[in-house]
Amino acid sequence: MPNVHPTAILEGDIDLADDVTIGPNCSLTGKISIGPGTTLIGNNYINGPLTMGANNVVYPFACLGFAAQDLKWDPNRDGAGLVIGDGNTFREKVTVHRATTDDAPTRIGNENYFMVVCHVGHDSNIGNNCIFANSTLVAGFATIGDRVLTGGHAAFHQFSRTGRGAFISGTAGALRDVPPFFTCTGIGICGSINIVGMRRSGMSSDDIAQVKWVFSTLYRRNLSLKGALNAIRERADNPLVAEYIEFLEGSQRGICRGRGDDRR
Secondary structure (H helix, E strand, C coil), rough: EECCCCCCEEEECCECCCCECCCCCEEEEECCCCCCCCCCCCCCEEEEEEECCCCCCCCCCCCCECCCCCEEEEEECCCCCCECCCCEEEECCCCCEEECCCCCEEEECCCEECCCCCCCCCCCCEECEEEEEECCCCCCCEECCCCEEEEEEEEECCEEEEEEEEEECCCCCCCCECCCCCEEEECEEEEEEEEEHHHHCCCCCHHHHHHHHHHHHHHHCCCCHHHHHHHHHHCCCHHHHHHHHHHCCCCCCEEEECCCCCCC
């Protein structure tokens, strides 16, 4: 049987795996499913519709699944809810809001680490193996790829897309899209590439060289975005470069500017 503290309050259609731990003063409300090995340490507020996978850890005062901060959305309407994968850690006072549509939930992948006071807004989609430092803010409808890292007080604009392996520096902000493996060094500025992250992930020197070439083509050759994309297409047979082409062609907001670049 799940280990549920006597001070916890469970109200609604709640399904707990046998070895789930619900600590003191937790409140679970609505339609909720929590997978094996997950622990709510205490003083957590969980609101459905919410599905949480295995081996997650939720620290005190984290609140998951509550209504969006969207004045156009009825806070009493469930919508598609929140879906959380496996192996995530939510530190103290993290908040993640449920979706504002009936079609797709706010989604958190696997093995992500959310440090103190992080926020993920409604309808966002977070990949796997990301680390968000204290007070990182993710606005609604943002999409964040795998292995993205942030410094403290980093921010992602609503509807922005951030490619895998990117790094958002402390107090920096992704106002537009951040391509894979790039580093956002200021408000809306991609100033470098995430060389440390690429090396730590085991990327080959050839792949790192391709990332450097794409970055230089976008920001160092004084080309328009259209011109840079045409130049990048010349190496479309390289799988990593093809990933950049797909990312750039799929951008709705445009990409973050380079340092000293006012063309975009």
